[in-house]
Amino acid sequence: MITKTLDVPGARLHYELRGSGPLVLLVGAPMDAVAFAPLADRLAADHTxxxxxxxxxxxxxxxxxxxxxxxxxxxxxxxxxxxHVDAGPAAVFGSSGGAVSALALVQARPDLVHTLVAHEPPLIQLLDDRAEIRARVEDYTATYLAGDVVGAWREFFAAADIEVPDAVLQQMVGGERDPQVVADERFWFEHEMRASDFWEPDLDVLAASRTRIVVGVGEQSAGQLCTRTCAALAGALGTAPTPFPGDHTGFVDDPAGFAERLRPLLG
Structure with missing residues (x-):
């Protein structure tokens, strides 16, 4: 694996390259390269x-x-x-906010992406009840910024229709935590999440794009908010959601099974 840094306007991006073959970009938001490493290791057998x-x-x-x-x-x-890598056009797999980033990438530069697998983008602007959901997002963001971390996550999971027992929630975000994790979490709540959730894609541009777009949804995500946003996006593009192992974080929980399902879509 090669690890480098690239200067871009206003930021310095940490990035990693592994493997050889056709280029695949794996992207999250706020998930970082560490979260994608097990999936990346498996795909690197026949991809860069x-x-x-x-x-x-x-x-x-x-x-x-x-x-x-x-x-x-x-x-x-x-x-x-x-x-910078100059090995494309690429196949792109984006999950959650990373799927939103990747959709914005396809809108701006479809020449760089031949295939996009957009896994569970939280595009609430595509839903009929978007005003109600936006209000809930603003509420739990305010709860977090007021210092109630556990309460904010409790509201977050409720709005996403994800059941998390309170004991598990306390274990996740209660007590002493890694400072970097806390810093990343605060940046996400304060400066990233709402920008992703409230972004409205240009469906006409995406539908007419030369890029092949696959909308992915977790097999265990039934009833959750992102199953609704995925159905709305896929319907607008004239397709149906493609099932993937697990739920919203299936690529973390089952990287081997996820790679097996993802690999045929990257061609």
């Missing part, structure tokens, strides 16, 4: 795999930590990375 920490997260630093990390800004970072 590019992973990165999104701006402001973990090893990717920003000049102004008060600046919002928007999908357009993160897409511009991905353009810089793909142009």
């Amino acid at each position: 795999v590019l992973t990165t920490d999104p701006r402001g997260i973990n090893r990717s630093t920003v000049d102004d930590r008060d600046q919002d990390s928007t999908p357009q800004l993160r897409a511009a970072d991905l353009v810089e990375l793909l142009t």
Whole structure:
């Protein structure tokens, strides 16, 4: 694995390259390169795999930590990375906010992406009840910024229709925590999450794009918010969601099974 840093406007991006073969970019937001490493290792058997920490997260630093990390800004970072690596056009797998970044990338530079697998993008603007969901997002963001971390995550999971027992929640975010994790979490709540959730894709541009777009959804995500956003996005593009192992973090929980399902879609 090769680890490097790339200077981009307003930030320095940590990125990693492994393997050989056709280029695949794995991208998250706020998930970083560490979260994608097990999946990347498996895909590297027959691909060159590019992973990165999104701006402001973990090893990717920003000049102004008060600046919002928007999908357009993160897409511009991905353009810089793909142009710098110069091994494309690439297949791109984006998950959650990373899927939003990747959709913005395809809108801006479809020539750099031949295939996009957009896994569970939280595009609430595509839903009929978006005003209600936006209000809930603003509420739990305010709860977090007021210092109630456990309460904010409790509201977050409730709004996402994900059941997390309170004992598990306390174990996740209660008590003493790694300072870097806390810093990344705060940056996400304060400057990244709302920009991703509230972003509205240009469906006409995406539908007409030369890029093949696959909308992925977790087999265990039934009833969750992102199953609804995926159905809305896929329907608008004239397709149906493609099932993947696990739920919203299936690529972390079952990287081997996820790689097996993802690999045939990368051609």
